[in-house]
Structures are given as C-alpha cells and as structure tokens.
Amino acid sequence: MDRVRAGAAVALSAVLHLVTWAVAVGGVLLVVLGWETVVQPVLGLILLGLAVHLRPPADPVDADGVLRRTDAPRLFSLLDDIARALGGRSCDAVRLTPGFEVRAVRHGLRGTRLDLGLALWATLTPQQRVACLAQALAGLTGTDVSRHLLVRTALRIGSRPVAPSDDSAALRERAFATPRTSRRTDDLAEAAGRFRVDNALSRWTVWLVTWPLRQVVRLVRRLVAPLAAEAERRSDASAAEVASTEAAVAALTRREAAPALDTELRRLAVEARAFGREDASDALWGRLASHTANLPAAPSPGGAARSRAGLLAAAEPRPARVTLDPEAAAALERELEPAGRAVARRYIRDVAGLPG
Template structure:
C-alpha cells in the first residue's frame, strides 16, 4: 500500500504538470496529490500527554536498561515513556526509528526489584530476538493499511450519492481489508517470540522471578479497577479523600492492594487462565502457556540483581513522573 500511495503521488504530479491543456487533468492530479498526502506512511511518535524521559533525565535508569540490554544481546533505548496503565512495551518511533520503552506505573509499581529486572529483560528481549511488527517497513505497512481501511470505510447511513460512492469504493476497500488481514496473519507468528522474551526475563532475573511476573499479569485488570476506584473516591469525596492531594501515596496504596491478593486467588486465576486462554492482548500467546514454558524449562539463576542504592537512585529520578502520572490518574480515570 505504500507503493500505491507513492504511485498516486507520482500520477498526481504528472497530471498537474503535463495536463494543462485541459482543466480536468490538473484538478484530478491535485485530488490524487491530496489523497497521497493523507495516506502517506506514518511513523509512530512520542506522546505529548505523558512524561518522556531522556538519558539526561534519568542516568541511573538508563544505565540499568543498558546493562540489561547488553545481557540479552542488544542495545538500550533512546527514551522511556512513563504511563498510568498496567502494561509495558517497546517500539520504534520517527523516521530514524529510535527505540522507546513504555514503562507504565500501573505495572511497575506492583513489582519487586527482581521482577522489575525481569520486566526489562522481557521487553528488551523483543529487540534482541527481532519482532517484525516493530520493524520499520512492516510496522509502517500495517499502519498504512489500517488508514486505507478507515478512509475507504462505507458511510453508515448513506444518501443516494453516498451509496454510489460506497459501491464504487467497494473493490479497493475489500482489497485493503484483505491485505491487512493477510499481513496481520503472516506476522502473527511473531507473537511466538514472546516465549523467547520470557526466556530473556528468566535469564536476567531467574526462572522463578519470571514466573512471578507472569502471575502478576493475571491481576492487571484488578489494577485498572483499583486506579479507577481511587479516581472516583477522590472526585466524589467519598471516604473523606480530597481530590487536591489524592495522588499522594497512590502508587503505594496500589502496591499494597495487589500485595494483599492471597495465593489461593492466584491459583484460581491460573486455573481460569488455562480454561479461558487468558492473554495480555491478541498479539500475545496465552499467559498459562507462557508460564508453563518458563516453569518447565531448565531453572535459571538470576544473572543480575538490583541493589538498594540503585533502586533508590532510580526512584528519585522517577519521582516527578510518578507525581504527574498519579495526578493524571486521579483527574482522568473516573471518566
């Protein structure tokens, strides 16, 4: 589809430059150029509504990331984005395809230091093992196809002329949807690389810690619910909590809430996971299968540990981001 977009642009320019003997050709060319601009390949970019840390902002955190990256056979990242959700991921942004780690506090703050190391090992393992969906060409093609499908979508309640347009655009719409489904299916096999990323987590922080991290993924829905509850309590004033300072201690309360979940609940969630095929999202294999792969493999000792001084230094570097994201949770999550 990127090639088609380029062809539209070339055709548009040719019609504008060479078609001045008529009035129609330049107009059609201008339409094609505008269409090519709208459908141009887009690269992911850094968010503007969440804290973005550069190396100068958090040298100890980036040094730890570099150390973990070297241990799993890759290099570090250019930026770290701090968000509110119970998730973590890596991606590539911009034309230069700079590496970015998304480190959401809803997940990080419920982890112990060894589990945080395992999380870094897992995410950086995606770079080491290669993930086609994060590659420049494939990722751009997926985004372009999704945009084509959006632009070609039929009008829901069409007029007579819109019905004609819907009919006229049906072939390219079906083609775009088919190509998107095909490319999505062909790259879905890369989800199996989650197992390799889990092994990287086990290599960094031990097999036992990697299993603990996978167990905690089973309670991420509860994390979201708890953050929403905190937001509602603050905005309604229930329980005497003031909206003005409700962000203070939010992450500590969240960690205590998750820490109070008894082992029998985790056992229940593991059984439910095996029965229903729980996964983090549609691009991940079932969590119980990932857990089984790590736990039944050869036990690995921890390659790295996180000492108290490093943990304290990183906490200091993240303090401003933790406050800002906590305030965002209190302000926005109730909606």
C-alpha cells in the first residue's frame, strides 16, 4: 500500500509539472507565432503569467545566516560523525534560524541543507542536540517520498495566496454605482475603487483557473502524509540509536514546548528593543536558555508527539553512539556565537517591527 501511495504521489506530481510546463510553452508559442495578431500575444502573456504563478517558489536562503564547512568546522565535524553513525550523508550547508526546529532539507538536484533553529538549540542539553541533529539527518537517509524532487516541488506549486478579497462585493458596488453628485470630485476615488475591483476580479479568475491544480496538490499532500509520518517515526528510532533513547525522548518533549517558549522569546526581543540594550543580541539565546532552565518539569508531549515518544520509551533503551562532552559543547557554542548574534539582531529588529 505504501508503494502504491508513493507511486501515485510521484505520478501526480509529474503531471502537475507537465501542466505547468505546457502552460508556459503554450504561452511562448502564442506570443512568438501569433505576433501578427492582437489576441494571441495577449493570451500568450496571460498563460505566461499563469505559469509564473504556478511555478514552485524559490526556497529563500539568507546568505548571512548560512554556514559552510569553513565557517563552522566543529559543527560540520559533529554532523559528519552523526551521518556516519546513521550510514548516510551529511549536509552541504547549515542555515541558522531563530525558530524552534531542526530539520534537514533537500534543495536543487542533490544539495542538502540543515535548518538549525537557535531558539530550540539554546534550550537543549548537549546530548539532546545530538538527538535533534540525528533525527534531522536520518530523514535524508530514509525513503520519505515527500523529499522526492518531483513531490517536494509539486507541493509548493500554487502556494502563493490567491484567495479573493473579502470585500470584493462592496468594491464592485462602489465602483459601478452612479456618482452621487459630480464625477469631477469623485474621479480619484472612483479610479481607486475600480482598480481594487479589477484586482479582486483578477484574483477571482486566478483562483478559479488554478482550483483544479490546487486540488491535485491537496491530494498529493494527503497521499504523502502517512508516509511522512512513518518516516518520522523511523527517524526518531535512528535518533535514539545514535544519541540514546533518553536524549531522543527529552528532545522530542522539548520541541513540544515550543509555543510557550516562542512567547517568551518574543517578549525578550520586544523588551530588548524597547530598552535599547546594547548587549541584547549577545544575550538573547542565553536568556531564553535561563528561562527554560527555571521552568518546572517539561510537560509531556501531546497528540502525535506523545505517540512518538511512547514508541521510543517502550522500545529497548539504546546507549549513545555519538556523544558531545561539555568541552566540545562549549567550543561549539563559541563557534556559533558570531552567527547566532547576527540572527538574534535580525530577530529583535523584525519582531519589534522597527527599521534598522
């Protein structure tokens, strides 16, 4: 059954890409071959615009937050040790983010990148960090169909919001109504209203035209969801084998506390910006770690996370195969400190909503 699901997901994803390419090629042909007419180039431009909308959006990469091997040799050495223990490959780059997740993603044809959330990283013990890294890298060595090139790009097709404006009906009434007194005094308002109506109508058109493709994307997502969940459980088991069962369960539990910790992180960022502390970016992650250490025992995870943690706890306990001693952990902290400071500075600026 899993093979049928995976095959169907890949096939539907291929169809989505073929449709996108067919729309683009058709648009180019209409523009080039029908240049002597008026209608065909216009239709071609419309098709090209639709193809641009349907293309998978590029994966944004902040160059300032991306580390290569020369930037963080200790981190990549740890990743290499974990990858060898898993029997897979390491990552080509590491992107530091202010979030509460650690995940390995594929980009391009064969590239791999680790997204390392510094907020989560700061709240973990050294061995729990090993568990998170192992769980992320294990996803690259498995057979998760959602990481297939065709599938992962198809899932992002049409991801741009195209929902019609909620006040489109009111805009139509305003734009198409007869002016109450003088058109001279209302010209600017009427033009603005008509522009907004045209925009709403065009979004309605795009929404209707892309509706079938978006339903196919939803079907692909439903096909890969159980396969991705099974792959996640296998990654949990691999993390327990590499970093120990205790560390894997504790790291999973800490991840489930992310919503509460995210609220505290935002409060710290706003406070730092409001009081203009010069050392705010230096101390942000440390203050979050101190707050986490002073919390009562971490709550047990719920939902799917509870099931995953229960499966790990019920299995035979595994000792650690890759360890991170306090000295190595401290050296790794010093290595990530400059880049982490830059990420904290941007996070404080963005959360506060102020320039610079």
